[in-house]
Amino acid sequence: MEGVREGELRERLLRPILRELKDGARDQVVVGGLENLIQNLAKPFPRLQSLFQGYGGKTPEERKEILLEAIRFLKDGLTAPPPRAQAASLPSPSRRLTPQDPAHLLVPPQSRKKLAELSLHTVRDLLHYYPRRYEDRRTLPGVRFLEDGQKATLSVKVLSKELVKTPKKGMQLVQVRAQDAWGFRITLVWFNQTWVLSQIQEGETLIVTGRVQKRNGVQLYVEHFENEGTESLSTGRIVPIYPAKEGIGQAFLRRTVHRALETALPLPDPLEPYREEHRLLPYSEALRQIHFPEDEEALKKALLRLKFDEYVLLELKALLDAGGLVLGRSFKVEETWTETFKKTLPFPLTRAQERVMAEIAQDMQSPRQMARLLQGDVGSGKTVVAAYALYLAALNGAQGALMAPTEILAKQHYQNLTRYLFPLGVRVELLLGSMTPKEREGAIERLLSGEAQVAVGTHALIQEGVGFKDLGLAVVDEEHRFGVLQRRALLKLAKVPPDVLVMSATPIPRSLALTLYGDLEVSILDEMPPGRKPVKTKVLPHRLRLQAYAFAREEVRKGHQVFVVAPAIEESEELDLKAATALYEELKGLLPEVRMALLHGRMPAREKDSVMEAFRKGEFDLLVSTTVVEVGVDIPRASLIIVENAERFGLAQLHQLRGRVGRGGLEGYAILIAGEASQKTLKRLKVLEESGDGFYIAEMDLKLRGPGELRGTRQSGYPELKLGDLSQDTEVIEQARALAKRILEMDPDLSLPQHQALKEELRAQAERIGFREVI
Structure with missing residues (x-):
């Protein structure tokens, strides 16, 4: 055995033995036990193999004696101590660095561009440039232990290299013959990557990762490689693998990050x-x-x-x-008020509604401003809970306001709140942009005088000239449709910071709600009122889509109404419009007897409201729409929704869409047409066939697609999590x-x-x- 190779092997064996000693000689540092490792790797050292025979059956004290003897033996054969991760090839900076210092101080001038390409501008950026994964290279396998088809990482020494032209036109192979520390040979192969030849020198050690093929000897089709050099950041340890670009090597990133750690730490601990x-x-x-x-x-x-x-x-x-954490006003809440409210309702409350009402009452009694997010699936009864909060504010002599994203939703809330609060002596006022100047002036006057105790409206509530005598509670429905700034504009109409209740019918996993709405406490209505039937959902492959429209024709003949949602195309309203228009024209030919309308995001708000109102009144049988179908709008005769190319939507969004039907006591149906019928797609969509629980579906959506797709529920500006996993x-x-x-x-x-x-x-x-x- 060559001296160099013997030294490398001694170092490699020494590392797990030192860790075993540090670990208390528990024989758990290496999978399969330390004895197996020594027997497999230490063949050039019979003395060592003999020393470790029966190691697993010995007591911890006996094992420590064996370890100390093995360490002495291995160190005696080394001319220098085993290398540690010192990255000594780079000179140390003349001073300790702070996180604010430029990152380029850590690299030679010719490497500064590499850091800039990865947006690594400061030492802090490097410290928080976390690995995307890790490879356990504490004991890399030898060539003799590789299996055909296995993906493996190993350390090999380059013997020779050549460029091989193949009979196939345009195909060239780089072939490198190499051997491991025990002399077993392997051929490394790269396809059409001739630049590799200039990066590899005969006699140097490479760390290579790829797929093994045992044909005409052992070959490795290389996916990634790096030059090990003399530093030990790439072997003998759990090795970090960083996000990188072509031309920026892992060894370079490890050295640079290591130097950042060495020169900037320790840092003050924020927590x-x-x-x-x-x-x-x-x-x-x-x-x-x-x-x-x-x-x-x-x-x-x-x-x-x-x-x-x-x-x-x-x-x-x-x-x-x-x-x-804002100080607000403290409301009085009496038990008799709650009982009176419940008695006047035409239906019993669910346990979830009672629990959330108690949370709201506790918040309103606190001297701190209530800031609460009320999440509830479609039909879970959020409006009743909001009515209770508005009722408490009114009994305390304060006014409440409910802001909705569209006029049709505002009218719907006005009708429901009037139904709940009028019997209790609370006057509800409607304020919309489409009102005549005279109607608007009258409504504002009643709010300013305090005659009206609750205002319901759109963004018209925050327009110039609108005011309140004493705004004590602001309720915002589907806030993501307007945004945080509109919520704040409403709050500015109050003399003292009012309590805030934000409502959302979009089921969001609790973890996501706590991060997106970090300034709000979270209440969840996770129970449906009795009698609400789940929407029957069916996933159809594209080849059977005409069956969906045959069913639509039957529903229309029964006097029912149908939604058809065009596929979502990227983030382009223009492309969405084209898709919706093409589908609308197709369906006019397919269902000539059906009265149809088209709704899309590029329509003016007033025109959209007009189309939805006409559909609600039954002037159309079928509505072809993009995803602007309003959340929460009641179309009592709507019994069927068909979603084209359903795989392009998230599960939570599809669940929202099917909530448009079955709201008036009719049986509700949803047909999801899969344009792409892979097993993965069908499995994902079938979650909706199996469950009607919006929160379970949202959790599945989060696991399957990640949080990025769900973050449309709030304005951008919040950082992407580097390590956190919201699922x-x-x-x-x-x-x-x-x-x-x-x-x-x-x-x-x-x-x-x-x-x-x-x-x-x-x-x-x-x-x-x-x-x-x-x-």
């Missing part, structure tokens, strides 16, 4: 006062372990710590952006949110000394994502 309480790893240690973990347990703890930081910063941003992290988010609220209660502007590091992190993150400064 030091709360670290022990939440059992969190120290901040600097977490940064080290996320990049270069000692073992799986250390990586797990680092992930949890830095994930927790992400959520705390996110929740602090949301709370501070909303004005912090798994509900408990972590709730803990982070509770801590963020506690910190701001104690220190509203983060001015206390113990919060300076946290304040700095918050500012740095706000600057990094272009978020407006809130402190």
